[in-house]
Amino acid sequence: MTPPPPGRRRSTVHDVAKAAGVSRGTVSRVLNGGYVSEHAREAIQTAIREVGYVPNNAARTLVRQRTQAVGFIVHEPHSLFLEDPNIGGILLGANTALSQADYQMVCLVIDTDRDTDRVARYLSGGFVDGAVIVSARQHDPITDVVERLGLPVAYVGHPPGISRPWVGIDNLGAARAITARVRSSGRRRIGMIAAALDRDSGSDRLAGFREALGDDFDETLVESVPLYAFADGEAGMRRLLERAPDIDAVFGASDAVAAGAVQALRAAGRRVPDDVGVVGFDDSAWARRTDPPLTTVDQPAEGLGAAAAEAVLVQLSGGVADAGGILLDAPIVWRASV
Known part of the structure; x- marks a missing residue:
């Protein structure tokens, strides 16, 4: 049997x-971002293309003790990861910021306890230099691992009790503002499908809803569901209609939840917005493809991801990221659903 030809060196x-006519030290300075003359830089870049040189990142990792990788950790079920456009937007924003800094993003989704254990081992193994964490809960094992390792990290959202850098929006204020806007339209029996109350975004949106209604707040008009998911919104709306058939407006804690509510209302013979007004939260693709399009809060998903990644990069460069948090604007987008 003829052995295969040897691989290309x-x-x-x-x-x-040799190809550029410069010293190895000059080439190393270019590869590591150091200063050389423009003439030498152009000659080296031309030579790199000619000889097909690819940097040995594994060797550079050993020297620098850096992986040039940042984890993107999402605490959500796999189904919601695919359904929620905000997660995708946050991911794309983070990836753009990391790519511009020549970092690779490693996506890690936590759905089960087994996922938690696996990701904890992965982080402990030193395979990433830092992490962007989405939908973290207080006292979850991944947060504990990150704290123990002293890993540079930034959170999208602000889990209670965590004093590391974070990026978010004023969920309470935005929910209060959109609820007040619905109330000013003349609606009086306003309910809410409150989702994800085990994290700061969900609990803050419910708190904002409660504040806007004040003395008119009615606990029986709040239906709690586990996730920011279409199916949860649909099921929650059916339960609200059974309990309060005279409801005339509903605030879905996300656009997916609100879209599910619209579906349930249509199945029950209720017209939106004639009989029941519906508002959501996020200004995601769900809001624009629902009929009628949803009034909602514009959550800048890509901006959140980019800002969180940049906070990690600041720490990796030896700087100090703001542990007090960064809040991005989240204005109301008024459409035809109310």
């Missing part, structure tokens, strides 16, 4: 230096 810094 990997080009080295020496090959680049």
Whole structure:
């Protein structure tokens, strides 16, 4: 049997230096971002293309003790990861910021206890230099691992009791504002499908709803559901209608939840907005493809992801990120659903 031909030899810094007519030290300065003359830089870049040089990142990792990778950790079920456009937007924003800094993003989804254990081992193994964490809960094991390792991290959202850098929006204020706007339209029996109350975003949106209604707040018009999901919104709306058939407006804690509510109302023969007004939260694709389009709160998902990634990069460069948190604007978008 004829043995396979040997593989092509990997080009080295020496090959680049020889082709460019410069020293190896000059090539190393270019590769590591140091200063050289523009003429030398152009010659080296041309030589890199000619000899097909690819940096040995594994060797550079050993020298620098850096992986050039940042984890993107999402505490959500797999189904919601695919359904919720906000998660995708946050991911894309983070990836853009990391890519511009020449960092690789590693996506880690936590759905089960087994996922938690696996991700905890992965982080402890030193496979990433830092992490962006989405939908963290207080006292969850991943947060404990991150704290123990002293890993540079930034949270999207602000879990209670965590004093590390975070990026978010004023969920309470935005929920209060959109509820007040619905109330000013003349609606009086206003309910809420409150989702994800085990994290800061969900509990803050319910608190804002309660504040806006004041003495008119009615606990029986609040239906709690586990996730920011279409199916949960649909099921929650059915239960609200059974309990309060005279309801004339509902605030879905996310656009997906609100879209599910619209579906349940239509199935029950209720017209939106004629019989029941519906508002959501996020200004995601759900809001625009619902009929009628949803009044909602514009949550800047890509901006949140980018800002969180940039906070991690600041820490990796030796700087100090603001542990007091960064709040991005989240204005109301008024459409035809109320």
